[in-house]
Every structure is written in structure tokens, then in C-alpha cells.
Amino acid sequence: MTQEAVGRDTSRGASDAERVTSRLRQAIVAGEFAPKQRLVETDLIEMFDASRGAVRAALATLAVEGLVERVRNRGARVRAVDLDEALEIVEVRAALESLCAARAAERVDEGGVARLRAIGEVMRAAVDAGDGEAYAQANRDLHQEVMDISGAKVAPDVVKRLRAQNVRYRIRLAMQPHRPTTSLPEHLEIVEAVCAKDPERAAEAMRAHLNSVYEATRDYFAKKG
Numbered sequence: 001m002t003q004e005a006v007g008r009d010t011s012r013g014a015s016d017a018e019r020v021t022s023r024l025r026q027a028i029v030a031g032e033f034a035p036k037q038r039l040v041e042t043d044l045i046e047m048f049d050a051s052r053g054a055v056r057a058a059l060a061t062l063a064v065e066g067l068v069e070r071v072r073n074r075g076a077r078v079r080a081v082d083l084d085e086a087l088e089i090v091e092v093r094a095a096l097e098s099l100c101a102a103r104a105a106e107r108v109d110e111g112g113v114a115r116l117r118a119i120g121e122v123m124r125a126a127v128d129a130g131d132g133e134a135y136a137q138a139n140r141d142l143h144q145e146v147m148d149i150s151g152a153k154v155a156p157d158v159v160k161r162l163r164a165q166n167v168r169y170r171i172r173l174a175m176q177p178h179r180p181t182t183s184l185p186e187h188l189e190i191v192e193a194v195c196a197k198d199p200e201r202a203a204e205a206m207r208a209h210l211n212s213v214y215e216a217t218r219d220y221f222a223k224k225g
Contacts, residue, residue: 016050016051016054017053017054017057017058017061019048019050019054020044020048020050020054020055020057020058021057021058021061021062023048024039024044024048024058024059024062025062025065025067025164028062028067028068028078028164029067029164033078034078035078035079035080035081036077036078036080037077037078038074038075038076038077039059039068039075039076039077039078040075041055041056041059041075041076044058044059059076063076065161065164065165066079066161066164066165067079067164067165079165081165081166083217083218083221085165086166086217086221087214087217087218089162089165089166090166090210090213090214090217091214092158092162093159093162093163093210094206094207094210094211094214096155096158096159097143097146097147097155097159097206097210098203098204098206098207098210099150099152099155099203100146100147100150100152100155100156100159100206101146101150101190101193101194101199101202101203101205101206102199102200102202102203103149103150103151103152103199104146104147104149104150104194104202105193105194105196105197105198105199105201105202105203106197106199107149107150107151108149108194108195108197112145112149112194113194113195115145116142116145116146116149116191116194116195117191117195119138119141119142119145119191120142120187120188120191122134122138122141123135123138123139123142123180123184123187123188124184124188126138126180127180127181127184132180135180135184139183139187142187142190142191143159143163144156146190146194146206147159149194166217179216182212182216183209183212183213186205186208186209186212187209189205189208189209190202190205190206190209192205193205
């Protein structure tokens, strides 16, 4: 095989592994696999129409991200998050996202203001309509928009991984009837603080919101037993 052919083959293998990693990550985040559910290589090969090498590479990558864990003599499974870890994730998010909110307030332009206010209106409409799914999506959009405006390079990737690890609890919290009504004013205060270009107010608004998420997460686990 020529060096060029070897290069093409290696590139295809890397691309296949990235494709499987992305699709498996999305499936776990969407709750298609339950916590502690075994991830059998042969099943994943068939499911994603991929090579064994690509599946193994995907599992290794997701293990580093904290979505998958290796169990001795049992293979891989979806990693479960307990109460202590779930709360720590929220604490770390609060530290990073409050910093991003402050930076966003310093950097926001007219386009950013318009986007944030538009997301706020979507959230308000979703609460009025009782549409939990639309609210959850707007919630994700708002947090992402704040990070995008902040211009941060490292924090967004870290927060993305943390949110993925906690995704099952976040979705269930967001879908509870009372939660959107509780968190809407918190999100709208984040919007107003960033749009007012007030870094201290923006950081405090984000911290207050995530402190609320912290308490809601603790209550969720308590009810879950």
C-alpha cells in the first residue's frame, strides 16, 4: 500500500471514530441509554454501521469525557452520576458560567443583545404555553449564547462536558411542572444584566440561577430516594 493510500485509510478511520463518538454521545445525552446500561461493542457496531476500531475509539473518548466507564471483565457501560457528583458539577458550572456572564456583559454588542432578548421571549412564551421541551431548548440556547458572547475559549468545552454528564437530571428537572416558572425570572435577570453591560450583576445573576439549580438537584435526588 502506498503512503498516500495509508494516509487516506487512516483519515477514514479517524472520521469513522469521530462519527461514532458524536452519535453515541448524542444518544447518551438524549437518554437513549440508561445509567449503568452496558454498551456492547457488537451492538454498537451494528447500530452505527461502524468498525470495531471506531467503536472502541468512541468508547475511549467518551470515557475521558465522563459519559462512559469501563468495568473490569464487563466491558463499557453508561456512567451514572450520584448526588455528590451532580452537586459538584453544578458548583463548577456556577464558577465558570458566572465568569462567562461577567465577560459577556463586558463584550456584548447590539447583535448579542438582540439574540439574548429573543431567547428570553422564547422562554417566556414556552412558560405561558406550558411547553417544557421548548423551554428546555431555550434554556440551553441562553447558556450557550452567554458563553459565545463572552469569547471564552476553555470554559465552554468544560461546561459542555459537565452538562452532558448531568443531562438526565437536568432534563427531568426542566420538565417538572413548577421548574420553568421558578427559573424563568432567573434567566430573564441574566439577560437583563448582560444586556445592561453590568459584569457584577451578570455574574451574580448566573450564580443565583445555578444556586437554584443546585437546590433543585438536591431536592430531586431526595424525592428519587
